[in-house]
Amino acid sequence: MPSVNNHLDKVGKGFADFLTPPLEHVIRFTVGQPDFPTPDSIKSKVVEALDAGKTTYTRTGGSPELCKSVSRFLNERFSITVDWENIVVTPGCKQAILYALMGLGNPGEEVLLLAPAWPTYDAQISLLGMTPVHVPCTTPDFHPDFDALEKAITEKTKFILINSPNNPTGAVYTPDEVVAIVDLAIRHDLWILDDMIYATMVWTEHPYVSPATIPGGAERTITIGGWSKSWAMTGWRLGFCAGPPAAAKALHLCQTSAATHVPTFTMDAAAFALFADDDRMPMHNAFKERREVIFTELSNIPQLKVRKPEGAFYIIIDIEGTGMDDKTFARRALEEADVQLIPASLMPGGEGFCRISYATNIPNIIEGCKRLREWLERVC
Ligand SMILES: Cc1ncc(COP(=O)(O)O)c(C=O)c1O
Structure with a gap:
């Protein structure tokens, strides 16, 4: 068989292993896309x-x-x-x-x-x-x-x-x-x-x-x-x-x-x-509000360390206080708390952190953080 591009084996899978669409009841903090439809005017x-x-x-x-x-x-x-x-x-x-x-x-x-x-x-x-x-x-x-x-x-x-x-x-x-x-x-x-x-x-x-x-x-x-x-x-x-x-x-x-x-x-x-801007700003303001909510909710989880995100719709959490590495944390969060998030060691330099996308609605954000809090209370 003819060979393929010999650089292909250096190409990683990115987030793929942790992005698999989960069952419906799982709170997905993984997807980096707005949860809004494109505005009708566009x-x-x-x-x-x-x-x-x-x-x-x-x-x-x-x-x-x-x-x-x-x-x-x-x-x-x-x-x-x-x-x-x-x-x-x-x-x-x-x-x-x-x-x-x-x-x-x-x-x-x-x-x-x-x-x-x-x-x-x-x-x-x-x-x-x-x-x-x-x-x-x-x-x-x-x-x-x-x-x-x-x-x-x-x-x-x-x-x-x-x-x-x-x-x-x-x-x-x-x-x-x-x-x-x-x-x-x-x-x-x-x-x-x-x-x-x-x-x-x-x-x-x-x-x-x-x-x-x-x-x-x-x-x-x-x-x-x-x-x-x-x-x-x-x-x-x-x-x-x-x-x-x-x-x-x-x-x-x-x-x-x-x-x-x-x-x-x-x-x-x-x-x-x-x-x-009349169509973009409501989405913009929603992300701004969600940033406040997710920061407050995650700050109430004693095992995690968080900083207020400065931009985009991602927050990175330091999970070292849980005693788990970030991949174990992400796997167990999915299996035991029904929350899907991205272990940041999938990217060199991200070891010990997980990424949460807050491109989801406020009830989901509150419920997802509650699940993480209750799970960590049980296991840590
Ligand atoms: C930093 C960054 N750049 C680019 C993109 C991709 O953008 P596009 O959908 O326009 O290809 C993403 C999507 O997640 C991203 O996070």
Whole structure:
């Protein structure tokens, strides 16, 4: 039999073992997708586009109207200046990350990840024959450890990949930290891949800050985002990447070679969604409220240590006080408490922690935390 890609054996299973849909009575704190439907106003734009015959091939990066909307959104919301022609709308943020790695990296090069990091990064980097270098963040706040980052750099380091607000930790890097990331990237001539998919979901005083807004940052930053989380559009598979002209040329070429473009009839809806704040804000406010509720509920469990998450819809819990390792904790929580969560040691640097997604309603959050509290009272 012919052989398969010889990097495949380096690709892990991510969260798969702990994401299996459980029985209905189990409280699922695992799924990283909004529990809301896509707002009707956004959906109706697809119907209009189909009726208008927008079913043919079109521009690789996305329609000019869509790319101009992304450019305006990035500028108005986050002060990022990027020409609309340097934006590529992709099949999900995931594919945008892949294009950035494929278009700018070479096999053998190294990518710095701030650990624990979303497992897809690891898989994509490994598939492309590059090496993920997991640099643990400081605990318990999971912010960048600059001494450790500095020490991890070799002559093969090509990228630093950041994700703030962060999955799995909920950390939002401070403006000073973003300045320091840009400084590091300039000194070592690195690309910065900025996965800012959760950038509208910030619960701290300090906002999300883009490295592209820091002097020297724009020419080495690829801004990567998407519609999945903020607009409850996970199944639409819509994301984007944007960068300086030479990088954008590479991103366009990847898309031309891989997907041509995203479905033409989704483009008007995507452009509309970016400014549909009346529809987005109720979901945003719900996550903000759930963050308060889950933090309060988990704080009442003496065996766990928690910090208030700074952004996104994840909270990371320190389970060391239970005497269990995180995989045992997650397995037993499912079997004995009917609560499903993700052991963070599935990501290097996450040992001793579990990730909870609070993309579920408040009664579920209260019930799930009650089950964990009663279970730990029994077994600890
Ligand atoms: C950090 C991060 N980036 C990207 C994605 C994927 O986004 P998309 O659905 O646009 O591919 C996720 C989804 O869980 C994520 O957590």
